[in-house]
Amino acid sequence: MAWFEALITWLTAHPDWLTLSIFLIAFVESLAIAGVIVPGVAMMFAAATLAGKIAMPLPEALLWAGLGAIAGDGISFWLGRHFQGRLDIIWPFSRYPKLIDGGERFFRRHGGKGVIIGRFVGPIRPVIPLVAGAFQMPARRFFLCNVISAIGWAPTYVVPGYLVGSAMSLDIDLPPHFYPVLLASLAILASLYLVFFRLQWGLSGNGLTYQWLESVARRSRIGRNIWIAMSSEGPHGREFPLPSIMLALGCGALFALWALLSMETHAFDTLNHATQTFFSELRHPLPDRIAVTITLLGDPLLLTLCFTAGIILFLAEDLRAAALHLIAAGVAVTLFTTMLKAGFAIERPTGVELPPSSFSFPSGHASGVTVAYGMAATFVAQQYHRSRRWSIYLWFSLPIVLIAMSRLYLGVHWFTDVIGGILLGLSICGLTRASFSRFNGGLMKQTPLTRVGIGIIGITAIAYVALALPGALLRYAVIN
Structure with missing residues (x-):
């Protein structure tokens, strides 16, 4: 025009x-x-x-x-x-x-x-x-x-x-292999999403796996009692948290296998160093600022503030079960991540001015944001029919991916660290969600207090990033 x-x-x-x-x-x-x-x-x-x-x-x-x-x-x-x-x-x-x-x-x-x-x-x-x-x-x-x-x-x-x-x-000069690697990574990520959501659909109430397990469980008195005790009457019918249980068990087993291969073999050494080299070639003041801003959204202090605000909001709405499960998830991811870091004692990559003082595996940012956004997705998705929940999980997973990538870009974690952190966080989310399923009757309602609480969390995140950004840019600056 x-x-x-x-x-x-x-x-x-x-x-x-x-x-x-x-x-x-x-x-x-x-x-x-x-x-x-x-x-x-x-x-x-x-x-x-x-x-x-x-x-x-x-x-x-x-x-x-x-x-x-x-x-x-x-x-x-x-x-x-x-x-x-x-x-x-x-x-x-x-x-x-x-x-x-x-x-x-x-x-x-x-x-x-x-x-x-x-x-x-x-x-x-x-x-x-x-x-x-x-x-x-x-x-x-x-x-x-x-x-x-x-x-x-x-x-x-x-x-x-x-x-x-x-x-x-x-006039940023990208390395020649940037676009092939980017396209391949996006294709792999999309494939993982498709596999994940396909498995989730198979484990829902209309899935063959769900129906088969229900029939097996109801054949015995103990199985029937467990199935009934774990099920809850939600807004769209009675549900057994099979997807959550399988998520907890599957990601827990994958984390154990991933940690074993990372610690006891050199299977991922080449991948770790190749990933670090790839991102180090992309370092530039403009994307540096963006990556630091994104990574600040996963800082432990900010996550603690957001968890605290969420707990207070749940208590104010008289949703004690939701508050207790949020506390349990926050405590669990903090304790497990801290103990595993100290136990594995893997050194971080070197390359920034002031790298975090803790050990590297698993990534605390990755595990923390996975639990934070995973639990938020849980409380939102339970208000929708099973067939629509995948879109909620998809949108809430995007910040997790971006924050995990920011840790790789800034060179403060190995590739194995962020994958391990995400798997650990997903396992904790699945376990917490399975337990919380018994209390689905206490759904989060759209009330003025809810909107105010969400607004406070958003303002807190913006203020934290604005205040912490100048110092973070210095800490994550590339060593000359």
Whole structure:
């Protein structure tokens, strides 16, 4: 489009207007109906790329994008409140009846949380605030959901373009084997996900394995009593935690085998050193800053603060079983990781200014975030039908993968360390989830207190990273 190219050319020549442009693009992208007509995603990517190219501070770009998104959704909400009951006859809303109907169905299905989810859902994104206003959603509740969704939306839309622009300005020289290794790694990771979810489906209530084991267990009095005692009445029928039990046993056995091979043989030495060499060749100030930011999200202190906030939230919601299991999971991963590190006594890779003082295997960051995000996924997924839970686990696994990769990139762990940490964390998650299944009746509800608690956890994480980042950049700097 000629006007789009002209706009980008003009912004390139007048970068002083870029902050206002980012605000306006986010505003229009979030505005009712306008977000469908205007190519907001492409415009935001182009503006963010330019921001990275001219070295605009990323927090500044995120701030203006977030404010624009909040303002756009706010105006849409007001329009919906003002024209409630007449959206089907007033231009321009009357031209998009299917879009409005889709937004209404989505809002009826998800309620208030649909404002947060809807920010990331394709074509209905610009009409959800409009529908929320028309359905008389309380203004305070909408504002809270609006701000929370904008905090997640801004990085999603700004950071990719910003990184592209920054890379263009810095002219990063990637090693020739970077792309083949990247594609192969993504293919292996995707295969592992497919295998994992396929096994989970086979162990669900409709799976042949589940039904066969249930029939075997019910043939004896002891087996029947165990099956009934471990089962719980959830929102979608009675469930036995077979996937969780198999996850605990399977990952526990794999961890033991992985540790044995890592400690007693040299089978993984070549892989460890090749991985370290690969990532060391990628070290650069720009990705360094990103990797350090990601790795800080797995720091033990931050995880402890988040676990504490989660425990307090559960207690405030009178979900004592959930609080006790969260405490048990946190204590277990801390004790096991600390004792195993001391017992195996594997030295870390050398290459950063101030490496962590503890031993290397298993990775505490990997095990800690696996338990933290795994337990969070558990509490969220139990509210959904078995057939939809895989998507919850998929999204919550992404931070685990990113934090584990950041440890490899920064050169403070061997490849075997992060795999061992993830396996240990998954085993603890499975065991905790199997025990908690007996208390599924106490589900976490979408209450104002829940949203405030989640907001506090998010603000705590942002504040921790902002305060710790300068010192962490010095600690993880490459030794010259």
